Amino acid sequence: MKIGVVGTGNMGRSLGLLFAEQGHEVFFGARDLAKAQAAAALAAGGASFGSNDEAARHGEVLVWGIRDVPPGEVLSDLGVLAGKILIDMNNGEVRGDGGAGPVGESLAERLQVAAPGASVVKAFNTLPMEVFDLAPEPLRRYGVSVFVATDDERAGRTVSELAASIGFVPVAFGTLRYARTLEALGDVTRHLIMDMGHPATATVSTQDLPAPEQKRLGGRQASELR
Numbered sequence: 001m002k003i004g005v006v007g008t009g010n011m012g013r014s015l016g017l018l019f020a021e022q023g024h025e026v027f028f029g030a031r032d033l034a035k036a037q038a039a040a041a042l043a044a045g046g047a048s049f050g051s052n053d054e055a056a057r058h059g060e061v062l063v064w065g066i067r068d069v070p071p072g073e074v075l076s077d078l079g080v081l082a083g084k085i086l087i088d089m090n091n092g093e094v095r096g097d098g099g100a101g102p103v104g105e106s107l108a109e110r111l112q113v114a115a116p117g118a119s120v121v122k123a124f125n126t127l128p129m130e131v132f133d134l135a136p137e138p139l140r141r142y143g144v145s146v147f148v149a150t151d152d153e154r155a156g157r158t159v160s161e162l163a164a165s166i167g168f169v170p171v172a173f174g175t176l177r178y179a180r181t182l183e184a185l186g187d188v189t190r191h192l193i194m195d196m197g198h199p200a201t202a203t204v205s206t207q208d209l210p211a212p213e214q215k216r217l218g219g220r221q222a223s224e225l226r
Contacts, residue, residue, distance in 0.1 A: 001162075004059025005029055005039070006052050006074065011089050012065030013039040014132035015124065018166040019063075020047045029055025053077070061085045061158065062118075068092065068107050071115050082117035085155045088179070089124035091186040100191070101184025108149070108179035119152035121159045122179035123170075125186045128193060130200040136167030145205035147182050149173040171206055 001024045005016040008030040020026040020043040029052040030036040036049035048058070056062060057080050066074055067090040071081065088108040092101075112120040123146055131144065146168040150156040160170035173182060185204055192198040 001025070002058055002060045003027070003063065004055035004057075004061070005036075005063045005065060006055050006059075007065030008036045008039045008049075009065050010129045011124070012063050013042075014129045015063050015087075015089070016047065017043055018132060018135050019162065020045050022165050025058075027055045027058040029053070053080070056080045056084075059084065061087065061162070063087050063089070064111065064120075065089070068110070071111070078115065079117070081115045084118050085152075085158055086111065086115060086118045086120045087124065087159055088120055088122050091125050091183050091190070094187065094190060094194075100187035101180055106177075106179035106183050108176055108183075112151070112176060119150065119155035120176060121148060121150040121152070121155050122173075122176065122182050123148045123159050123163065125182055126189050126204055128189065128200050128202070131203055132166075134167075134201065136165075139167030143169050143205060143207070144203055145169050145171045147171050147173040147185070149176055149178045149182055151176045169205070 003019050003024050003026045005012040005028045008028045016026045016028055016039060023045060026043060026047040028036040028039040028047060028049040040047040040049040052074055053076050056075050062084055064086045071078055088111050090107050092107060108120050108122040126147060146163040148156050148160050148170050156172065163170045189202060189204055192202045193200055
């Protein structure tokens with residue numbers, strides 16, 4: 001698969017290199033060509049580099065590494081995004097009021113409005129970039145979740161397959177409006193690491209436990225709470 005990295009920062013570089021390890025044709029794009037070139041040089045299987053425009057033209061799937069900047073300010077031709085899958089892995093600025101997530105629309109929703117011809121998928125934003133160095137093992141051993149939210153089921157399947165190929169457990173998270181919840185979850189991860197002393201590899205994952213053999217505590221009863 002052809003994958004373009006638009007904005008080669010820490011997350012974009014890490015994901016791009018992991019996809020290159022799986023044999024995908026990866027193109028690193030950046031405003032600073034030196035950053036894109038340095039990322040491509042780390043790809044054991046080889047990768048290309050150039051401008052963000054070139055990366056966007058190259059990829060069937062685009063790793064969107066530019067946070068909260070309208071695509072029209074990043075690319076010279078928005079038409080190049082038509083029919084493509086955009087993986088939005090970004091989180092907003094850390095809030096100063098102790099809250100989590102966006103106030104109103106998520107970054108992913110805003111990106112979808114700005115690129116209506118593309119299919120935006122929110123994924124990977126709950127993970128610090130240090131976790132990617134553990135891919136694909138021991139990620140599989142730990143069952144590390146990648147939550148996937150999108151309005152396009154086909155795009156969601158594609159991103160889920162890519163996530164699984166590098167060792168993660170994809171978890172379908174609903175339509176793109178639930179990206180608001182995922183961005184809040186990204187803030188939870190940052191709080192654990194930045195404020196609560198957890199290591200930089202801390203993650204928030206889901207586990208499906210077996211049903212109890214007996215409801216010895218009375219079981220779930222009717223409630224007005226939702």
